[in-house]
Amino acid sequence: MSKYNIFVINISDQRWEKYKDDRRYGRWIGWNGKEELELDWINERYHFYWNAKDNLRYSVAGCSESHLSAIKHIRDFKINNVIIIEDDALIDFEALEKLDLPRMCPNEICYVGGMFHPPVLKNLKTFEPPHYDKINYTINTIEPKQFLITNAHGYYIPKYELAEQLLSFKGAKRRAIDVEFKNLQKKRVLTKFLYPAISTLHMEDAKQGFTWSKYKLKDNLHYY
Numbered sequence: 001m002s003k004y005n006i007f008v009i010n011i012s013d014q015r016w017e018k019y020k021d022d023r024r025y026g027r028w029i030g031w032n033g034k035e036e037l038e039l040d041w042i043n044e045r046y047h048f049y050w051n052a053k054d055n056l057r058y059s060v061a062g063c064s065e066s067h068l069s070a071i072k073h074i075r076d077f078k079i080n081n082v083i084i085i086e087d088d089a090l091i092d093f094e095a096l097e098k099l100d101l102p103r104m105c106p107n108e109i110c111y112v113g114g115m116f117h118p119p120v121l122k123n124l125k126t127f128e129p130p131h132y133d134k135i136n137y138t139i140n141t142i143e144p145k146q147f148l149i150t151n152a153h154g155y156y157i158p159k160y161e162l163a164e165q166l167l168s169f170k171g172a173k174r175r176a177i178d179v180e181f182k183n184l185q186k187k188r189v190l191t192k193f194l195y196p197a198i199s200t201l202h203m204e205d206a207k208q209g210f211t212w213s214k215y216k217l218k219d220n221l222h223y224y
Helices: 039-045 054-076 093-098 121-126 160-167 177-186 210-215
Strands: 005-010 025-029 082-086 089-091 110-117 138-141 148-157 192-195 199-201
Touching: 005 054, 025 054, 039 054, 054 082, 054 160, 054 177, 082 089, 089 148, 110 199, 148 160, 148 177, 148 199, 160 177
Parallel strands: 005 025, 005 082, 110 192
Antiparallel strands: 082 148, 089 199, 110 148, 138 192
């Protein structure tokens, strides 16, 4: 068994199939926005562009509430050494077991998978991502004036007390979870990431999701 507590946010039995025989993955049943959340409730609590379609509102709120419920569970039940991924990602356990994340990143939440993103969305097409050593795994610092990390393919919480940092959103309404996380990067609350990634996309599922259709991803983002 892995020494890490790995939470897979999941609402689909079909997507759970690839994990079910591997006890290193733990299933966290998330929120199906369209089936479990009321649209009025969503609109009262989440910020959207005025022309956002209802299906997008359900998806954003369901995803966000799923992450928040897992984070609150980790905080409330005092669970340490946690990695949270979504159900279109897989963990490279061979690499993970060779690393010592509690030593490498003992006091900060750390991305272990994601996507480099420009600070300003309109620059996405011309954005040049940073380059790092692709052989040796290192903990690096996010430079929010140069790049941000988006998409919750994987983030590591070494100590349960740190989970509260991911709940420290401000404002009358929440935004999508990856937007809130980007704002925490800009505020220097989230500052670290592991490179290369050890949580990467399972392409068969990722191609069916919003991330793929929006960003036209070309690979599993092993190198972000």
